[in-house]
Amino acid sequence: MTTPVPAGDGLTPPPGCPAHGLGPEGIRRLYGPEAEADPTGLYEKLRAEHGSVAPVLLHGDLPAWLVLGHRENLDVARTPSRFSRDSRRWTAFQHDQVAPDSPLMPMVAWQPLCVFADGAEHKRLRGAVTDSLDLFDRRGVRRHVTRYAGQLIDGFAATGTADLVSQFAEHLPMLVMTQLLGMPEEYGPRLVEAARDLMKGTETAVASNEYVVATLRQLVERKRTAPGADLPSWLLQHQAGLDDEEVMEHLRLILVAANETTVNLIADTLRMVLTDRRFRANLSGGHMTLPDALDQVLWDSPPLSAVPGRWATGDTELGGRQIRAGDMLLLGLAAGNVDPQIRPDLDEPLYGNRSHLAFSSGPHECPGQDVGRAIAEAGIDTLMVRLPDLRLAVAEDELRWNSAWLSRHLAELPVEFTPRRAKAVQPPVEIDGPAPAPARPPVEEPLPAAPTPQPAAPQQPRRHWWSVLVAKLRGQ
Template identity: 65%
Template sequence: MSTPAPDPAAVPPPGCPAHRLYGPEAEADPMGLYEKLRAEYGSVAPVLVQGDLPAWLVLGHRENLDVARSPSRFSRDPRRWRDMQEGNVPPDHPLTPMTAWQPVCHLVEGAEHERLRGAVTDSLERFDRRGIRRYVTRFANQLIDGFLQTGRADLVADFAEPLPMLVMTQLVGMPDSYGPRLVEAARDMLKGTETAVASNAYVTETLEQLVDRKRAVPGRDFTSWLLEHRTQLTDDEIVEHLRLVLIAAFETTANLIANTLRLVLTDRRFRADLSGGHMTLPDALEQVLWDEPPLTTILGRWATGDTELGGMAVKAGDMLLLGLAAGNADPDIRPDLTLPVHGNRSHLSFSSGPHECPGQDIGRAIADTGIDTLLARLPDVELAVSEAELRWKSSLMSRHLIELPVAFTPSGTSVTGSNPVPARVPAPAPVRVPGAIREAVERPVRRASWWARLFRRR
């Protein structure tokens, strides 16, 4: 049983506790910090985010569902954040890019949310799942062909990261040649390098050009379906939702693939169950989604009025963080974390409620088919370092493997008959040349600043 929440009157207001969701302790062992908070406060804990701003971290599985499914009490609209209203979140604050309001489906509520999300979900549902898996198989094989002869690879940089973006560029209707360039631009952006702004501009310009092309020559792809949707989205709205889908799929699916491959390579019982048919690959993915969700927390929700949650007195304008990883480990629903949860999709990894991830089935298909292809092509793949040498990086919203070095029997046999996709390609030339891209970088930011650091890697 979890520790009962203390009486609200005995709980110090947010801002008083020393527990920060940033800094060395949080980055070194986020799950350890979550359990420390659970033991001290129960299912909802007062914490500090960057700049020592107060927030509530939702640790309980039940409480996470309550917040996610109750937009009338906990809004997704960041304009309700009291600290922002009071001027405590300046333009250069680390959270500003993630909390600056924009007319995008995940930051609006009510009729506007239904309009924008409806266009996204209706368009995603038009995909043929078998067609998606064909794309995944093709690109997975091409990536494997790129390192097959060497007998060694880094399955993060050489496989888990590029595969989702390569597939998604096809789904949005881009030519093959755009895939490797967008992979590199997305990597650059999310790592927050000194060229991240230029990479952001490259992605924006690429998507704007794509919308123009698809308006002139539509196809059977996500961009064309957004253009023709009955809600009549503006070009800006289409570009922003293309960006949202591409970047969210890139980071979360890459983490899911890397985390699953790490488990296959380090847990002999897990691998034996998988290879022996005692567990299917979809079951394995769900186990990873329980134990190591691609996002550890989601920022954020904002209380629409004074309310109570998990025994805590939440005030209007307070910010809340959905603790996906903590909720998945809630002892009230998982008293023994060592027991498998095959076939159970009640985890929080894709959130819940009206803002639940609309592309989760596509993410599962990319991970499932990609990993299956890799293990079939490299049956003797093994970790090339000890498990203790694997390194991680954590931020407010995610924890990810830096590298996953492997070794296998080299082969010169290609199954694709086409040129391999290079695992690491030079940054796209338009990012470094003057002209339209430079102008895009220099003009005032009017959109898309929030997502450049949405899953920012420190």
């Protein structure tokens, strides 16, 4: 039985009995079998036991606070004077309690990023990011999405069956992002794998992070000498004067965050459209728009369940708890979105209501949310237009999720539909030479270099990774 931590006792718990999912002092772990099997259930246990702010243990049994209340999440997100983004304040770092290879490190180790800065430095770095993102033509972004979504659909349209997670949602955001970052397309598959592994907090998360960093560092070096109409070039040229390392780190942040969140948003919206009769009827009847559906999903299934972190700048109080200087707090986005204080009836639709926590709030609110929504909306719209009779191929209760400490990812979404011919679409720019095979991180293998065109073998057509991916999706 869990022994609640009394208010005012900080993160020093009373003794308790070890149990499944509990640390040695009776505090629940935010990782491991219990957390991964049913994160929503874990949040509700924590709310029942501790209220709006609960003590938890992270990897390595490091203590932290999980913010469960909607109002408390906004309080933390909007008051950087009390809750800083500078992770160097963390007591665990100051006492050398975090192992260098801890799966927490890629997400909480301080880096020269706007998400780890406050005040004037945050304004300088975030201004460069938001100004550069604003340079994108939204119609141009949608054209990229429509193009790649169509090509993915062509890979399975003739079969009459598909898994919309592995054959659609997991590929579309990264394909679009490689274009926005001015990257060679063949980098896509390995970046997808490394970015997803990085977010899972696995034993290879640090190595996956190193692969992403090395890839982006090479990209920045090329854009410094050969700029284009893309995000890294605009960041390098911005008046804020970002150096190469700052640009690389912000590209990493955007790439990883955009991929994970948009994959989950696409998959969960498709699941809801396919399984919730109200959504299907409303969408087909014109009573609810696709943006409305996205808003409902952002309430019910935010792409990230929790976001680390904030660090208390001094001793303070939150939700009846005494928070000590240097304590780490995690924004509980999923838990805050179902706070009974603001949503007493979870079945009540929230079409068009954007007061959810999915993109956080305050000065660190997600700057790329419009791009993410555009990718999800245009991709789903293209799919539904091309395959209007999509239907779930299994019973709804057979769907399964993979959960990690920060996100909950739909494992599969098998569907059936009337087989259709692939459309004749303009293929992506091809790269000479053999297509690189997707590989697992870490990168004991040679890191990817700028692509060097190789002469094609006699009588053989030129190929790139896209043709291999399409063949794989078609089962060839």
